Amino acid sequence: MTQPLPTNPIPGTRDFFPEEMSVRMQVFEKLYRVIESYGYLRYDGPMLEPIDLYAAKSSEEIVAHQTYVMKDRGDRTLVVRPEMTPTVARMIAAKSGSLSMPARWYSHPNLWRYERKQRGRYREHWQVNVDLFGTESWEAEAEMFEILGDMMFALGAKADDFFIRVSDRALMKAALRAVADVPDDKALDVFGVIDRMAKVPPEETRRALGELGFDPDKVLSVFSVGDPLVEFPKILTAELLASSKAWRVVTQWKEHAAPSLRELRVTFDPTVVRGFTYYTSTVFELYDASPENPRSIAGGGRYDDLVGLFGKPRTPGIGFGMGDVTLIDFLHTHGIAPAPRVAPDATVLALDEGSRAEVKRIAALLREAGLRTTTPLETKKLGKALERASKEGVRFAVIAAPAELSRGAVKLKDLVRSDEREVSIAELAASMRRALDALEVAP
Amino acid sequence: MTQPLPTNPIPGTRDFFPEEMSVRMQVFEKLYRVIESYGYLRYDGPMLEPIDLYAAKSSEEIVAHQTYVMKDRGDRTLVVRPEMTPTVARMIAAKSGSLSMPARWYSHPNLWRYERKQRGRYREHWQVNVDLFGTESWEAEAEMFEILGDMMFALGAKADDFFIRVSDRALMKAALRAVADVPDDKALDVFGVIDRMAKVPPEETRRALGELGFDPDKVLSVFSVGDPLVEFPKILTAELLASSKAWRVVTQWKEHAAPSLRELRVTFDPTVVRGFTYYTSTVFELYDASPENPRSIAGGGRYDDLVGLFGKPRTPGIGFGMGDVTLIDFLHTHGIAPAPRVAPDATVLALDEGSRAEVKRIAALLREAGLRTTTPLETKKLGKALERASKEGVRFAVIAAPAELSRGAVKLKDLVRSDEREVSIAELAASMRRALDALEVAP
Numbered sequence A, B: 001m002t003q004p005l006p007t008n009p010i011p012g013t014r015d016f017f018p019e020e021m022s023v024r025m026q027v028f029e030k031l032y033r034v035i036e037s038y039g040y041l042r043y044d045g046p047m048l049e050p051i052d053l054y055a056a057k058s059s060e061e062i063v064a065h066q067t068y069v070m071k072d073r074g075d076r077t078l079v080v081r082p083e084m085t086p087t088v089a090r091m092i093a094a095k096s097g098s099l100s101m102p103a104r105w106y107s108h109p110n111l112w113r114y115e116r117k118q119r120g121r122y123r124e125h126w127q128v129n130v131d132l133f134g135t136e137s138w139e140a141e142a143e144m145f146e147i148l149g150d151m152m153f154a155l156g157a158k159a160d161d162f163f164i165r166v167s168d169r170a171l172m173k174a175a176l177r178a179v180a181d182v183p184d185d186k187a188l189d190v191f192g193v194i195d196r197m198a199k200v201p202p203e204e205t206r207r208a209l210g211e212l213g214f215d216p217d218k219v220l221s222v223f224s225v226g227d228p229l230v231e232f233p234k235i236l237t238a239e240l241l242a243s244s245k246a247w248r249v250v251t252q253w254k255e256h257a258a259p260s261l262r263e264l265r266v267t268f269d270p271t272v273v274r275g276f277t278y279y280t281s282t283v284f285e286l287y288d289a290s291p292e293n294p295r296s297i298a299g300g301g302r303y304d305d306l307v308g309l310f311g312k313p314r315t316p317g318i319g320f321g322m323g324d325v326t327l328i329d330f331l332h333t334h335g336i337a338p339a340p341r342v343a344p345d346a347t348v349l350a351l352d353e354g355s356r357a358e359v360k361r362i363a364a365l366l367r368e369a370g371l372r373t374t375t376p377l378e379t380k381k382l383g384k385a386l387e388r389a390s391k392e393g394v395r396f397a398v399i400a401a402p403a404e405l406s407r408g409a410v411k412l413k414d415l416v417r418s419d420e421r422e423v424s425i426a427e428l429a430a431s432m433r434r435a436l437d438a439l440e441v442a443p
Helices: A018-037 A060-066 A085-094 A138-154 A169-180 A184-199 A202-211 A216-223 A228-235 A238-243 A245-256 A324-333 A353-368 A382-391 A425-441 B018-037 B060-066 B085-094 B138-154 B169-180 B184-199 B202-211 B216-223 B228-235 B238-243 B245-256 B324-333 B353-368 B382-392 B425-441
Strands: A048-050 A068-071 A077-080 A103-107 A110-112 A124-133 A162-168 A266-268 A282-288 A298-302 A317-323 A346-350 A396-400 A409-414 A419-424 B048-050 B068-071 B077-080 B103-107 B110-112 B124-133 B162-168 B266-268 B282-288 B298-302 B317-323 B346-350 B396-400 B409-414 B419-424
Touching: A018 A103, A018 A124, A018 A138, A018 A324, A018 B353, A048 A085, A068 B068, A085 A103, A085 A124, A085 A317, A124 A138, A124 A324, A138 A162, A138 A245, A138 A282, A138 A298, A138 A317, A162 A169, A162 A245, A169 A184, A169 A216, A169 A228, A169 A238, A184 A202, A184 A216, A202 A216, A228 A238, A228 A245, A228 A266, A238 A245, A245 A266, A245 A282, A282 A317, A282 A324, A317 A324, A346 A353, A346 A382, A353 A396, A353 A425, A353 B018, A382 A396, A396 A425, A409 A425, A419 A425, B018 B103, B018 B124, B018 B138, B018 B324, B048 B085, B085 B103, B085 B124, B085 B317, B124 B138, B124 B324, B138 B162, B138 B245, B138 B282, B138 B298, B138 B317, B162 B169, B162 B245, B169 B184, B169 B216, B169 B228, B169 B238, B184 B202, B184 B216, B202 B216, B228 B238, B228 B245, B228 B266, B238 B245, B245 B266, B245 B282, B282 B317, B282 B324, B317 B324, B346 B353, B346 B382, B353 B396, B353 B425, B382 B396, B396 B425, B409 B425, B419 B425
Parallel strands: A162 A266, A346 A396, B162 B266, B346 B396
Antiparallel strands: A048 A077, A068 A077, A103 A124, A110 A124, A124 A317, A162 A282, A282 A298, A298 A317, A396 A409, A409 A419, B048 B077, B068 B077, B103 B124, B110 B124, B124 B317, B162 B282, B282 B298, B298 B317, B396 B409, B409 B419
C-alpha cells in the first residue's frame, strides 16, 4: 500500500464523531425511556436477512432497486436489512403459541437503502421501531399515537411543532371502489402512484393513473376531498366508517387520550398511503409542522396478515419506525437538540512525583461515583496540564499535593468558575457531584 | 408465496428475544458506565466499509476467507465490517490535526465474520471497542488493563475469575532473532503459526515452522520458556526489556495500579500473538480462569502505525475489543449473569366503564415517574385482567374504581406480595417506587 487509504466513509453514510454521537445517544436514550415506560421490551435480530423475507410483502421498489444484496460464502442471497418489520414479524412467528399476547416490543436497528444521492438523504440510518402484536382493538392505534406524542414531548417538542396524519387503506379501497370503480386488487397500484405523487409533476401522476385504466379525476377526488370527516360519510357507509380503527381514533382522540396528550394534532389524511405492501388498514405518519422538513419523521401502520406468512396463526400487528436523520433535523430546526457532552468531569493531577501514587486511588473513587475522570498519561508540568484541561472543557482539576494529602485532602480547582479550595478526599465526589448538578439545572 | 417463510435467522446469527436482549443490555450498560468513567467518548461509523480498508493491514485470513463481501449498486466492493479498529483509525486520521490528543474513544459495533459453523461460534457479535490515541507512554497500556479490570468487576467478577495475558511483538521478534535466527521480516509468519498452535496437532505446527525455514525446536523454545520474567533477561538485553511497555506494565503492575486493581492477574505470556497484522508491540488477551471457556473474552494491542496508512502523521494507538458471546458465557459460568427484566412494573385497570377515562391519566403519571406501565387494550373482566397480569410477572395492579376515585385515590394491589391497599393518586408513583426499590436490594 503506497497509495494512502481514503479517510471518508462510503457514499451516503456517516461517521459519528463523539460530538454527533453524544447528540444521537442523548436523543435515543430519552426515547428508550418513554417507550419502556409503556411496557415495551427491547429485542434485536441480525442485520443480514435472506432476501425472501422482503420479497414477500415489503416494497418492490426497495427490494429490486434499493437493497444492499450479497451472496454469502454458502451461496445464500442476503440483504442488509432495509427495514425492521419483516424481522420482528419473523421473530413473533417463531414464538407463535408460546408468547403471551399482546406483545409490546421495540428495537433500534441500523437500516440500509441504496437511495439516489441527494442532499439530506442518507443510505443508512438508525431507526427506533415500536410494535404491538396480538390485538385488533383500536386502542392499539391510540397507544401508538400516545407513544409518538410522549416521545416528541420528551425531546422538548410542543404539540404545535408536529402533527400526525392518519389514513386507512381499507377505507380508501372502499372509497376508490365507490367513486372511481377501482377493484380491490388494483388499489395497491393506485396507492403506489399516490405515494409518489408529491415527488413528481402532476401530469405524471395523471398519466400513471390513466395507464392503470382509471379516470384520474375520479381517483384524485378521493385523495383530495375537502375535509374527510365531512366528505367521507357522504361516500362511505356509517357501518364501514365505524369499523375503521383509524377513523375511530381520529374522531375520538380528544376524549380518549390521556389529558397530557389531548392537544396532539391527529388528523385523517387520505394522501397518507405508505410504501409497504404489508399494511392492511391503518397507516400513519408524523411530520414537522415547519415546512423546512417536508419528509416524515416517523411512519407506520397495521399489518394484520404479516405474521401469517410464516405459516403461523394470524397475529395482528401495528407499529412504527422513527429514524435519526429527520428527527435530529427536526430538533435542530426547533432549537431543541441536546448539547453534545464530550468533556470529562474531572482530571486528577499530581503536584510532584511523590504524589503520583495517590492519583490513581483518587481517580478510582471519583469513577466509582460516576464522575468521568481522566489521569495524565505523560508527565507534564502542572501548569501545562491545567491549561490543557481547561481548553478541553474539563470542569474540575483535582490536585494531589503533599500538604493537603497529609490532611487527607486535595486541592479542587473548578476550571469553569476559576475558584480553588481544599476538599477532604472523603467528601470529594459528593462535592463535585453537587456542583455539576447545580450547573445542569442553571439556565 | 404459498410456501411459508422460515422463522429462523440465517446460520451463525442470533435473534435476541426480549429475555436475552435484557441481559445483553444490562451487561453492556454497566460496561458503558465504566468506560465513560475513564473519560472515553462514544463514536460510531458505518457498518459497511470498502474492502481496501481491511486488505491493508488487517488479517489475510479474515479478508480472504471470512468477510461478507458485496458489490453495491455503484460497483464498489464493500464488506460488512469484521472488526472496528480500521474504522476508528480511519476516523482519527480524518480529524488528524484538529483532534486534541490523547483521544479516548469507545464504540459498540456489530461485527461479522463468516466462520466455519461449530458449537458456540457465531458469525456475528456485538463487541465493545475501547481505544486510546496519541501517546506512546506505557501508562496507556496500564489504563487499558485498569479499564478491563473495572469492567469485569462491574459485572460482578472477582480478581480470581479471570486473567490478562500480555506479550510484546517487538520483544518476541528480538527473541526469535536471537534464539532461532528468524529475521524481522519473517516474524509475522511465525506469529501466524503460533496463533493457530492451540487449534492444530503439534506436528502441524512443527511442520509449518520447518516450511518457513526455521528450526521448530528453537522457535518453540522462545514461546514456551519457563517463567518469561526469569528467562527473557537471559536472552534479551536489559535495555530492550526496559523499552517494552508490555514488560514494564507487567513487572510494575502491583505498585502502579489503583489499589482496587492490584489483585488483577496480569502476566507476561509469549504465546499471545493475536491475528491482526497491524499490532506493532503490545498484544494482550483476557481469559476466563475456568477451563470451561477456553476462548478469549477480550483482546487487543498497540497499533502505532495504522493511522499513518491514511497519509496522515503517525499517531500511536492502543485498544481492545470485548464481544458479547464469550463475555455472556463467562457470566453464566460464574453464576453472575443479570436476571432478565421483562415484566412491566404496573398495569392500570378500570373497575367499571365509567372509570376508564381515569386509567390513561393515572398511567401517564406513573410513566412520567419512570414506571413501566401498561393499560388494557381490550375490555376484559377485572378478574381475568388481574390473573393475566399476575402470570406475566407484573408487580402492581392499580385499580381505578368510583369509590376510591371520589377520594382522589385508587386501589393498589401488590401482585407479588398479594396485598391490597388504598393509595392517594398523588402519592401513588412514589409509593410504588419505594416498594420496587426495596425488592431490588432484598437478597
